[in-house]
Amino acid sequence: MCGIVGLFLKKDELRPRLGDMLTDMLITMTDRGPDSAGIAIYGDAADGLKFTVQSDDPAAFDGLAEALETTLGVTIPVTLKDTHAVLLVPAEKEAAAIEALEARGLRIMGIGEAMEIFKEVGLPKDVAARFGLREMGGSHGIGHTRMATESAVTTLGAHPFSTAEDQCLVHNGSLSNHNDMRRKLAKKGVFTKTENDTEVGAAYISSRIAEGATLGEALEGTLKDLDGFFTFVTGTKTGFGVVRxxxxxxxxxMAETDDxxxxxxxxxxxxxxxxxxxxxxxxxxxxxxYFWER
Amino acid sequence: MPTLDMSQVELREVNQTLQGAAGTQTAEPYDIINPRGSHAVACGLNGPLTVTVKGSTGYYCAGMNKDATVHVEGSAGPGVAENMMSGTVVIDGDASQYAGATGHGGLLVIKGNASSRCGISMKGIDIVVHGNIGHMSAFMAQKGNLVVLGDAGEALGDSLYEARLFVRGSVKSLGADCIEKEMRPEHLEILADLLEKAGADAKPEEFKRYGSARKLYNFNIDHADEY
Known part of the structure; x- marks a missing residue:
């Protein structure tokens, strides 16, 4: 069992309330998944790339902005949120920033112009409070409360999983061919960071999109190429999709109104x-x- | 009319109140407000009582119902009226997976659509769905009647025993050992009665009947080398 929520706003007036609405939805799903919780939220597109990074050690963020400025030669705004930090990196510095962050032992949870990802072990209400999810605005977001089955209860095993810029996935179910698919993806040069089945699903969708498929086609592909139980909700920069x-x-x-x-x-x-x-x-x-795009 | 407000009263207290009232002959009808998709609303009622739920419910609404009438003025989550023994359950909206599963008796009416596995392993319940039903409905259904005014999804009546299935619309596919059968006068009579009880505006003659070919009942020695 796990809980999934997603919210895609059609009207801008509700944007400041996105985090608040999603947080209530997430907390309601606590008894479907009390192990860990996470949310991906799509805010205003930044002038550059938003890196969401994580570390269990608060000291890892000490002097981070200065170190990145020295390495990259530009000022990198850093916003700390509990165990996570959001950095704004110029697009042309992406590769250098990844290298510098990994060298410091920071985990990159997601990268995107609009997307930020926050996930941690613990009850959804506590995770939401630690990151201040209620205060976050945006156009759409997806969230997950996890009852772990396929891999350990860790921060990296929490959902959403992001395997490409501005793309993320949450999953209820379990995939039975994830090891085989992980090997197939690795042959194509697509590598996952964890042993988790959902990350393979996310990487599959990202690899299909990278090959030229639309989000709809990539989601269609999961029905043919992935074996197991799944309800997937995916987020992209401009939309969100659902497949079972x-x-x-x-x-x-699902519910739909004019808003x-x-x-x-x-x-x-x-x-x-x-x-x-x-x-x-x-x-x-x-x-x-099913998918919606703005 | 007594009203139970689920934004004020805990689920357990709601169900205990209803179960207590169902044991008495003079109980007034109950309204339940603010169900907000709660699980197991109006479960285990063990005697005559009328309950109206003003909103949508979650898992297992009206499960194990006996003699009571439960009316949901919204949609119902998975397992509505599961293992019902008798009485009536009416859903104004849609019902999720396995509506009426394993039901022994009584009438379940779904005015919207029912999703997958509707009437799975039904054992005597009558189910009338005004809309469509999803895949694997009436899987291993043993007894009772499933009436569908709309269409049926894939693998209808797979491994069916003696339940009768009546579908007015299309059937995407029939499951193993489920076949179309002749509609005889006694079937039209059963159907007319159920349609009337369910307030369904349809004529019995518009339906087709499906049932078991009874080929899975016994081991077929000619298939021995397939194992």
Whole structure:
């Protein structure tokens, strides 16, 4: 069991409330996944790339901005959020920044013009409070509460997984061919950082998009190439998508109004959304790709 | 009319109140407000009682129902009316997976769509779905009637025993050992009665009947070398 939530705003007026709405949805899904929680939030596109980095050791962030300025030759704004930090890196310095950050032992959770990722071990309400998720605005976001089955309860094993710029994935279920797919992806030069099955799903989708597939085509591909149980919710810079495996054991419900499209593992997570009483609420069909783009 | 507000009263207290009332002959109808997708609302009612849920429910609403009437004025999550023994459960909206699973008796009416595995292993319950049903519905269904005014998904009635399946719309595919069968007068009679009870605006003649070919009941010696 795990809990997934997603929210895609159609109107800008709600943008300042995105984090608040997503946090309520996430906390409601606590009893589906109390081990760890995470959220990917798409805010205003930055002039450069937002790196979300993580370290269990707070000292790792001491002097980080100065060290990066020395190495990269430009000023890198650093915003600390508990065990994470968001850095704004000029696009042309991306490769050098990755090298410098990894050399300092920092984990790169995600990179993107719009996306920031925050995830940690612990109850969703505690994780949300540590990162101040409620205060975050944006256009869309996805979140996950994890009850671990396929790999250890660690920060890196928490969702969402990001395997390309501005792309991320949350998953309820378990993949049975992830080791085989991990090897196939490695042959193509696509490498994962963990033993986690979901990361392989994310890497598969990213590799298909890198090869020229649209998000819709990449999600269609999961139905053919991935084996196991899955309800996937993906985020990209401009949209979000949903797909369920053909057996569709893992629960899913969606709601749409003029203001938003919402996804959750259970209807409970929608209870506080504005206008939910008159929203169109439905269960996404098995083996059917849904996606929204702005 | 007594009202239980689930934003004020814990689920356990709600169900204990309803279960207590269902044991008495003079109980007034109950309204439940603010269900907010809660699990196991109005479960285990063991006697006559009318309960109206003003909103949508989560997992296992009206499970194990006996003699009570539960009306959900919204949609229901997975496992609604699971293992119902008797009584009536009406869902105004959609129902998620395995609605009416293993039900022994009573009537479950879903006015919207039901998703996958509707009526799985049903054992005597009658289920009427005004909309469509999803894949693997009536899997291993043993007894009772499943009536669908809309379409049925893949593998309808796989490994079916003696439940009767009536579908007005299309069937995407039939499961193993499920076949279309002749609609005889007694079937039209059963169907007319169920459609009336379920407030469904459809004519029995518009439906097709599906049932078990009964070929899986016994081991076929000619298949021995396939194992």
């Amino acid at each position: 495996d053909p057996i569709a054991c893992k629960p899913a419900v 938003y499209v919402a996804f959750a593992s259970e209807y409970r997570a929608f209870a506080d959304l504005p206008g939910i009483d008159t929203a169109r609420v439905w269960e996404p069909e098995p083996a059917t790709v």
